Amino acid sequence: MSFKIVADSCCELPEEYLQDPRFEIVPLGLEVGDYQIQDDENFNQAEFLKKVAECPKCPKSACPSPERFREAYHTEAEHVYVITLSSHLSGSYNSAVLGMNLYREKYGKKQIHIIDSESASCGETQIVKKLVELEEQGLSFEEIVKQIEEFRSNVHTYFVLDNLDTLRKNGRLTGVKALVASTLSIKPIMAGDKGSIVQRGQSVGMKKALRRMAEIVLEEAGDTKERFLMITHCNAPDRAETMKKLLMEKAEFKGCLIMDTRGVSSMYANDGGVIVTV
Known part of the structure; x- marks a missing residue:
């Protein structure tokens, strides 16, 4: 068929x-102040991230x-x-x-x-x-x-971001009771829970946060032999490769795919964000 x-x-x-x-x-649709675009094949991540960094207003999607x-x-x-x-x-x-x-x-x-x-x-x-x-x-x-x-219902989603401002200001963290200040370099490890965002842990600095996220993935995913590992990153290929190495050294997967984020994911993940699904 x-x-x-x-x-x-x-x-x-x-x-x-x-x-x-x-x-x-x-x-x-994506909006950063007066800058409005469609998240289509013409999306330019570098230009978009520059607009987000320069604009005092929080970016939005439609x-x-x-x-x-x-x-x-x-x-x-x-x-x-x-x-x-x-x-x-x-x-x-x-x-x-x-x-x-x-x-x-x-x-x-x-x-x-x-x-x-x-x-x-x-x-x-x-x-x-x-x-x-x-x-x-x-x-x-x-x-x-x-x-x-x-x-x-059995797909597991996890992510670590350099900052959670866009998610917070757009009301996407309503299920998270408390988050530490990013100025302390503490990176929360977040996860999806039936479509809502929850916090699974936290670490000081991105390197430790990636290691902790890998540990949580392996703890919660169970037998990974029949699971496909997918990693997306927002302008952070080295971090994505680090995640791949951390996970594949400890577990066997059907395969692995690494991709850069499109527009909407780039907006919420912000520059440097890493998302993992198994």
């Missing part, structure tokens, strides 16, 4: 998927319109899967659902399944990769939906 995978632009896709017409990215999602579903593919960043962090999921309703009103019934990733960044990529595997197995739409929902 033919399929199409639609993801919002918080999802980083491997290069081979970006060149494949079966995959479509629906962009969110989810895609339901109509933009609706048009992404308009395809000859028989199965359409949609992955959005956590509904606790963005309105993207609700917009995707409204887009499905609009599609059915305009074009009629189609097999469309929308997945709240309960994550972001490479957490969405994990779901995309799994969907491709399930489709290649020739499973029915109903069986794929069942398996992907179970898979989603």
Whole structure:
């Protein structure tokens, strides 16, 4: 059966998927003061980070319109899967659902399944990769939906950022009771918990924080032999490679993928942030 995978632009896709017409990215909008752009293939991370550093106002994102999602579903593919960043962090999921309703009103019934990733960044990529595997197995739409929902609930997301200002000022840390001042060089180790952000630990300095995050990943992920390691970073390739080494020295994975962040992930991770999913 033919399929199409639609993801919002918080999802980083491997290069081979970006060149494949079966995959479509629906962009969110990004705003830094008076500077407004779409998080699409023209996103320039260096320029964006410079704007963020220079602007006293906190950057913001805007989810895609339901109509933009609706048009992404308009395809000859028989199965359409949609992955959005956590509904606790963005309105993207609700917009995707409204887009499905609009599609059915305009074009009629189609097999469309929308997945709240309960994550972001490479957490969405994990779901995309799994969907491709399930489709290649020739499973029915109903069986794929069942398996992907179970898979989603077992993806672990962790991150360490140089600063949490964007997350805090945009109200994305409401579930975190207390955070130490970044001026003390204490780096909280954060994680996703059913789509919300929680704190798992903290360390002094980024090097120690990366080591502690690796320990937490290995403690909580269980048997990793059937898990794929994905790491995204915001302008921090050396830190990403350090994480890969820390984890792969202690555990066996099906594979490893390192990617740079797209626009939305760059906005929240800020310069130097590292995200890990297993």
